Amino acid sequence: MKLLVTGGAGFIGSAVVRQAVRDGHEVINLDALTYAACLENLTPVANAPNYTFVQADIRDRAALDEIFKEHAPDAVMHLAAESHVDRSIDGPGDFIETNVMGTFQMLEAARAHWDREGRPDSFRFHHISTDEVFGSLGETGMFTETTPYDPRSPYSASKASSDHLVRAWAETYGLPVVLTNCSNNYGPYHFPEKLIPVIILNALAGKDLPIYGDGSNVRDWLYVEDHADALLLVVQKGEVGRSYNIGGENERTNLELVQTLCGILDEMRPKSSGSYADQITFVTDRPGHDARYAIDPARIRDELGWRPSVTVEEGLRRTVEWYLNNEAWWRPLQDRSGVGQRLGTKA
Numbered sequence: 436m437k438l439l440v441t442g443g444a445g446f447i448g449s450a451v452v453r454q455a456v457r458d459g460h461e462v463i464n465l466d467a468l469t470y471a472a473c474l475e476n477l478t479p480v481a482n483a484p485n486y487t488f489v490q491a492d493i494r495d496r497a498a499l500d501e502i503f504k505e506h507a508p509d510a511v512m513h514l515a516a517e518s519h520v521d522r523s524i525d526g527p528g529d530f531i532e533t534n535v536m537g538t539f540q541m542l543e544a545a546r547a548h549w550d551r552e553g554r555p556d557s558f559r560f561h562h563i564s565t566d567e568v569f570g571s572l573g574e575t576g577m578f579t580e581t582t583p584y585d586p587r588s589p590y591s592a593s594k595a596s597s598d599h600l601v602r603a604w605a606e607t608y609g610l611p612v613v614l615t616n617c618s619n620n621y622g623p624y625h626f627p628e629k630l631i632p633v634i635i636l637n638a639l640a641g642k643d644l645p646i647y648g649d650g651s652n653v654r655d656w657l658y659v660e661d662h663a664d665a666l667l668l669v670v671q672k673g674e675v676g677r678s679y680n681i682g683g684e685n686e687r688t689n690l691e692l693v694q695t696l697c698g699i700l701d702e703m704r705p706k707s708s709g710s711y712a713d714q715i716t717f718v719t720d721r722p723g724h725d726a727r728y729a730i731d732p733a734r735i736r737d738e739l740g741w742r743p744s745v746t747v748e749e750g751l752r753r754t755v756e757w758y759l760n761n762e763a764w765w766r767p768l769q770d771r772s773g774v775g776q777r778l779g780t781k782a
């Protein structure tokens with residue numbers, strides 16, 4: 436397929452691009468290169484004949500029209516977004532602009548392209564979203580595709596808004612869309628402001644390992660390359676108009692997750708004395724911190740035959756090893772604005 440991937444210089448988008456190029460798809464990566472982007476994530480495919488990079492902003496309708504006309508994609512995989520909850524608390528405006536207005540511009544540009552092409556049934560607009568749109572769970576229960584939306588942070592509210600726009604464009608204009616809502620991703624090339632890379636890099640630097648609140652918040656963790664596989668399956672085989680929840684079947688409290696990472700680091704890069712776990716520090720909680728997310732993966736498993744292939748133990752080992760071997764990638768990113776600072780406490 437000819438795939439237009441937005442946000443392909445980010446964490447998940449670059450995993451999708453690398454996998455799609457390896458699978459032989461023709462890939463156009465559209466990215467504005469914000470603070471969260473890193474073109475080095477694409478080094479393994481940068482010279483492939485089936486890969487093209489275009490710097491553009493999804494809020495720029497004229498630029499989008501040019502790109503659609505020039506490349507005439509068979510499908511859009513829309514990942515470009517502002518993605519860090521803590522930043523959304525301090526500055527929600529960028530999240531509304533990019534995640535809501537940017538998705539609106541993408542939908543309109545895609546619809547114009549689809550019209551020009553004679554409205555092919557085979558066209559897909561695949562919107563990539565998060566499980567955070569469903570809100571916060573108690574100790575039991577799981578999110579299904581029919582769980583009512585209940586977003587509680589500016590980030591999740593902006594993603595929920597964009598999901599609603601995508602469904603409205605399908606109902607109103609007939610645009611052939613598919614949606615996915617995924618749990619927390621982790622793995623190589625994860626930007627060093629998110630929990631897992633923060634813990635690994637602070638541990639190595641001898642700094643505190645900050646845990647929000649009492650560390651009891653539960654997240655489901657999915658290895659990013661498994662997510663990329665699932666997304667490429669959905670864009671090719673997903674039923675039009677349908678949404679699919681994607682999860683890792685790996686629920687952990689934040690404290691358990693950090694303790695596991697410390698254990699792996701103790702083994703792979705032992706300290707001269709003591710354990711990395713000695714560096715764990717409890718800090719002020721995130722305002723409105725959702726207690727628990729969990730995904731019921733039945734639909735994507737039963738209808739498309741997809742299940743995660745990497746356990747959290749294996750995925751975390753691979754991730755720690757990758758950070759130990761790729762200091763040249765992460766070191767310069769630590770100088771980017773806001774990285775290494777506690778954000779999201781202004782509320």
Ligand SMILES: NC(=O)c1ccc[n+]([C@@H]2O[C@H](COP(=O)([O-])OP(=O)(O)OC[C@H]3O[C@@H](n4cnc5c(N)ncnc54)[C@H](O)[C@@H]3O)[C@@H](O)[C@H]2O)c1
Pocket residue numbers: 441442443444445446447448465466467468469470471472473491492493494513514515516517518519533537563564565566594616617618619620621626
């Ligand atoms: N990270 C997760 O755990 C997770 C889980 C579920 C869903 N998602 C969703 O997956 C998508 C990708 O997440 P990620 O973690 O890779 O994000 P990321 O922050 O690592 O990457 C986002 C990319 O989008 C680009 N971008 C931002 N604003 C743009 C704009 N206006 N125009 C063009 N490009 C722009 C950035 O330059 C960056 O390369 C997002 O839509 C996010 O909501 C993420």
